[in-house]
Amino acid sequence: MATTTSVDNVRRLNLATFFCLYIAQFIPSTFITTAMQVTMRQANYGLATIGLLHLVHIPWLVKFLWAPMVDRQCSHLASYRRFILLMESIYALSIMCIGFLDISADIYFIFVLVFISMFASATQDIATDGLAVRAFSKGDHSAVNSMQSMGRYAGAFLGSGIFIVMLDHFGWSVVFPLLGLVAWLMVVPLQFNKKIRIEPRLPKQRAKLMDFMWFFSRREIIPHVIFLLLYFMGIIGIIANVRPYMVDLGYNMKEIGVWFGMVGTATSFVMAWVAHLLIRRISMYRARLLVAFMIVTAPLYFILLTFITPTLPMIVGGLLLVKTCHAFASIVVYTTAMDCVREGREGTDFTIQVVVVHLSSSLISIISGGVGEWLDYRGLYLIELGIALISLFYVIRVFKPNQMQAKW
Numbered sequence: 001m002a003t004t005t006s007v008d009n010v011r012r013l014n015l016a017t018f019f020c021l022y023i024a025q026f027i028p029s030t031f032i033t034t035a036m037q038v039t040m041r042q043a044n045y046g047l048a049t050i051g052l053l054h055l056v057h058i059p060w061l062v063k064f065l066w067a068p069m070v071d072r073q074c075s076h077l078a079s080y081r082r083f084i085l086l087m088e089s090i091y092a093l094s095i096m097c098i099g100f101l102d103i104s105a106d107i108y109f110i111f112v113l114v115f116i117s118m119f120a121s122a123t124q125d126i127a128t129d130g131l132a133v134r135a136f137s138k139g140d141h142s143a144v145n146s147m148q149s150m151g152r153y154a155g156a157f158l159g160s161g162i163f164i165v166m167l168d169h170f171g172w173s174v175v176f177p178l179l180g181l182v183a184w185l186m187v188v189p190l191q192f193n194k195k196i197r198i199e200p201r202l203p204k205q206r207a208k209l210m211d212f213m214w215f216f217s218r219r220e221i222i223p224h225v226i227f228l229l230l231y232f233m234g235i236i237g238i239i240a241n242v243r244p245y246m247v248d249l250g251y252n253m254k255e256i257g258v259w260f261g262m263v264g265t266a267t268s269f270v271m272a273w274v275a276h277l278l279i280r281r282i283s284m285y286r287a288r289l290l291v292a293f294m295i296v297t298a299p300l301y302f303i304l305l306t307f308i309t310p311t312l313p314m315i316v317g318g319l320l321l322v323k324t325c326h327a328f329a330s331i332v333v334y335t336t337a338m339d340c341v342r343e344g345r346e347g348t349d350f351t352i353q354v355v356v357v358h359l360s361s362s363l364i365s366i367i368s369g370g371v372g373e374w375l376d377y378r379g380l381y382l383i384e385l386g387i388a389l390i391s392l393f394y395v396i397r398v399f400k401p402n403q404m405q406a407k408w
Contacts, residue, residue: 010195014135015147017189017196021128022151023158024088024186025121028095028179030159032056032114035167035175043104056114059122064355067348070126074347076200080131081191087124091117092184099176129354130347133338134198142279145334149272149327157265215345215352223398224340228353229360231333231395234295234388235325236361237368237380238302242319244369245377249310259316264323271327278328279335285401288336291328292392298322299384306378333357 033053040050074080094117101110132144167175190196215221246256279287301318310318337353372380 011140011143013193013195015143017193018128018132018144019147019151019154020186020189021084021124022148023155024091024183025125025128026152026155027159027163027186028091028117028183029121030156031163031179032095032117032159034160034164036110036114038164039103039172040107045107049107052111053114056111056118059115059119060125061355061358063122063126064348064352066123067126067351068345070123071130071345071347074127074130077131077196077198080127080198083127084124084131084190085187087120087127088184088187091120091124092180094120094180095183096177096180099173099180103172126347126351129338129350131196131198133341133346133350135196138339139280141338142276142284142331142335145331145338146272146276148334149330150269153265153269153272153327157262157269161261215342215349221340224336225353225356227394227398228333228337228356230387230391231292231295232326232329232357232361233364234384234391235298235322235329236364237371237384238298238322239326240365240368241372241377241380242322244372246315248377249315251315259319263316264319267320267323268327271324272331275328275331279331284332284335284339285399287328288332288395288399291325291332292388292395294325295329296385296388296392298325299381299388303378303381303385306376306381 036053037050040053070083074083094113098110098113101113103110129148132148133141136144163175163179166178216225243256243260246260251259275287275291278290282290298318298321301321305314305318308314334354337350337357340353341349368380368384371383375383
């Protein structure tokens, strides 16, 4: 009994360590995206200049290009600690320096610092994901992925909520240095956690520069990539247009912020952990199938709303449904991705799969607005329902009970 308790305590400590690492990535990025747009507009910058801010996210979309180099550098636990600390220090220092600049006079220098911080954050994420794959057994992959999602949701809540309020009260020069300090402190638990254990890599197991290309060279990986592309599609268009939909129904900024920003994010945070418990209880195969069914219900629910004048409880019910589906789908997708990595290329392979998911989600988010304007909300939801059904049939067709993991 004592041994079991000790193992559980170590597991909780390690999960908390990774929760802190993922919060460190998402608090500054969500804060910067929100704060910079508002502050630049208040400083009378044009929409075209503000639009350039989206370019700073490029490192997160192309980080797979240097992921093999990160895998190659991180062969044992000490190297992971040093590398993550280095990237987090660059990340935090860049953010701190922004607080000492004037947005009216130094905007392009600020852009450079934000870009550097995003590059460091994306690179740290490669190492963090690689370490997560190696530090936890396959049975705990859903747990560490729930920490990733919960860290993202907590970071978004703090970065786009608490720190924005602080910015209004204390100003640019106080909040940015504080934000950098908080981000840096989140990496401290990793440096002092002596319970994490990984097996050192042999030289022949280390990644090579062009390893990201070989990920797609195997025929058996194609069905898996199609799964990554399809699984989220049935709800992404809905989530991307929930706020405009609520505006069209007459809800104001405060109401949307409370229900979508606060209640919706809190729901996602809780459901990310519930999804992990579900996977452990009923198996990945059943969870993948159940969540695919759940995703079908989301567009169906919103289609029904278009035939009536929905009340606030109905809207909130739909919002909670789609947020729950997204949280569940995130854990299913990222746990599946974590199980499909090659030895010595853990960070590279997981990064590639995450980028595939993000590109798919970004594309659907962009297209869905035009589809909604062309076909109205009901037409958009009908298309989302069709995609969700295709995804469900694909999951039924491709994944089988007790299916053995492919050899990578």
